[in-house]
Amino acid sequence: MASGVARVDLDGRPIKPLTICMIGAGGFIGSHLCEKLMAETPHRVLALDVYSDKIKHLLEPGTLPWADRIQFHRLNIKHDSRLEGLIKMSDLTINLAAICTPADYNTRPLDTIYSNFIDALPVVKYCSENGKRLIHFSTCEVYGKTIGSFLPKESPLRQDPAYYMLSEDSSPCIFGPIEKQRWSYACAKQLIERLIYGEGAENGLEFTIVRPFNWIGPRMDFIPGIDGPSEGVPRVLACFSNALLRRQQLKLVDGGQSQRTFIFIKDAIEAVLLMIENPARANGHIFNVGNPNNEVTVRQLAEMMTQVYSKVNGEPPLEVPTVDVSSKEFYGEGYDDSDKRIPDMTIINRQLGWNPKTSLWDLLESTLTYQHRTYAEAIKKATSKPIATS
Ligand SMILES: NC(=O)c1ccc[n+]([C@@H]2O[C@H](COP(=O)([O-])OP(=O)(O)OC[C@H]3O[C@@H](n4cnc5c(N)ncnc54)[C@H](O)[C@@H]3O)[C@@H](O)[C@H]2O)c1
Numbered sequence: 256m257a258s259g260v261a262r263v264d265l266d267g268r269p270i271k272p273l274t275i276c277m278i279g280a281g282g283f284i285g286s287h288l289c290e291k292l293m294a295e296t297p298h299r300v301l302a303l304d305v306y307s308d309k310i311k312h313l314l315e316p317g318t319l320p321w322a323d324r325i326q327f328h329r330l331n332i333k334h335d336s337r338l339e340g341l342i343k344m345s346d347l348t349i350n351l352a353a354i355c356t357p358a359d360y361n362t363r364p365l366d367t368i369y370s371n372f373i374d375a376l377p378v379v380k381y382c383s384e385n386g387k388r389l390i391h392f393s394t395c396e397v398y399g400k401t402i403g404s405f406l407p408k409e410s411p412l413r414q415d416p417a418y419y420m421l422s423e424d425s426s427p428c429i430f431g432p433i434e435k436q437r438w439s440y441a442c443a444k445q446l447i448e449r450l451i452y453g454e455g456a457e458n459g460l461e462f463t464i465v466r467p468f469n470w471i472g473p474r475m476d477f478i479p480g481i482d483g484p485s486e487g488v489p490r491v492l493a494c495f496s497n498a499l500l501r502r503q504q505l506k507l508v509d510g511g512q513s514q515r516t517f518i519f520i521k522d523a524i525e526a527v528l529l530m531i532e533n534p535a536r537a538n539g540h541i542f543n544v545g546n547p548n549n550e551v552t553v554r555q556l557a558e559m560m561t562q563v564y565s566k567v568n569g570e571p572p573l574e575v576p577t578v579d580v581s582s583k584e585f586y587g588e589g590y591d592d593s594d595k596r597i598p599d600m601t602i603i604n605r606q607l608g609w610n611p612k613t614s615l616w617d618l619l620e621s622t623l624t625y626q627h628r629t630y631a632e633a634i635k636k637a638t639s640k641p642i643a644t645s
Pocket residue numbers: 278279280281282283284285303304305306330331332333350351352353354355370374392393394395466467468469470471476
């Protein structure tokens with residue numbers, strides 16, 4: 256889109272082109288947000304990350320129509336003196352940088368706490384001190400477990416939304432014990448949320464906090480042994496994609512009974528763009544961003560992905576497509592899980608009039624089509640080693 260084309264906000268006011276400092280722009284969410292901002296808005300992005308592979312298509316060649324609106328800065332926010340200057344040059348900072356996979360919080364709790372709390376501190380401080388707006392990415396994991404999970408299994412109250420619906424302004428945050436290290440991530444994210452809120456209350460920081468509920472789609476994480484470490488454990492979409500691509504069984508942790516609501520990344524990015532362009536409606540708010548209509552157990556997700564992938568690659572699924580594994584075997588000692596995650600959409604609906612659109616089947620079909628096109632050949636090559644002769 257050409258710079259300067261008139262865009263109006265939800266209240267009919269013209270939107271002026273912004274300079275956005277996006278930290279973690281090279282990750283899954285960042286890559287989709289950069290894509291959207293380049294293709295559909297006149298905004299400028301200073302893209303900060305340690306990696307740039309997922310946004311390479313937006314940076315090269317220099318003849319792309321938005322070449323003068325995106326600039327990549329390879330830096331680690333843990334120790335780089337350029338950070339404050341880049342925040343000062345921008346109208347808005349979006350912080351996406353974090354360690355955010357369960358396999359990591361279970362095995363690298365210190366890195367997880369540092370990444371989600373300590374490393375975010377200077378970002379909040381520089382925004383506050385320089386009077387810059389901040390959109391900070393938190394997580395639905397700050398809610399922890401549902402109240403309903405503590406009720407007896409047969410209690411009819413478990414069916415009552417009051418016992419499971421997760422609402423920004425009323426739900427408690429219920430974490431497990433310290434040795435269950437999943438909650439180190441949730442706890443670090445919660446503390447940075449509280450700090451940002453405090454900066455807003457005491458020092459007038461203009462902020463918005465986003466709580467994503469399982470955003471999934473193309474470019475999420477990596478396929479082990481292809482574009483990430485062979486022994487790495489990504490989030491569930493990539494784990495299941497990897498198994499399907501290799502014609503292996505999908506592993507269900509502790510029976511696959513946990514429930515999740517999955518939202519298509521492209522729907523979620525629409526919500527973020529509304530936040531960016533409607534500060535008067537978004538500042539001071541915490542927003543759940545999810546799709547309450549797309550709830551499944553992890554087992555149901557595995558079954559659906561198996562069916563969708565069979566449609567995509569035209570081959571029948573394995574006779575027994577899934578296998579049960581214990582969490583100890585899969586993630587190691589001390590794993591715990593969130594039981595159920597249904598986002599309350601009242602606040603985001605009221606403030607931004609946003610609703611998710613894409614069904615789980617449709618989002619899986621488009622994502623698995625991407626996975627197949629991107630990885631099937633590479634996996635075939637990697638697995639067709641020459642047969643050794645004795
Ligand atoms: N994807 C989801 O559904 C989801 C759900 C809940 C919360 N979130 C939150 O959203 C944010 C982005 O998630 P994502 O799925 O895009 O993850 P991601 O891992 O794909 O992206 C994070 C990016 O941050 C970068 N980064 C990390 N530490 C950095 C540092 N010190 N300096 C510079 N760059 C650094 C990484 O290199 C990576 O590219 C995270 O804060 C995460 O906790 C995501």
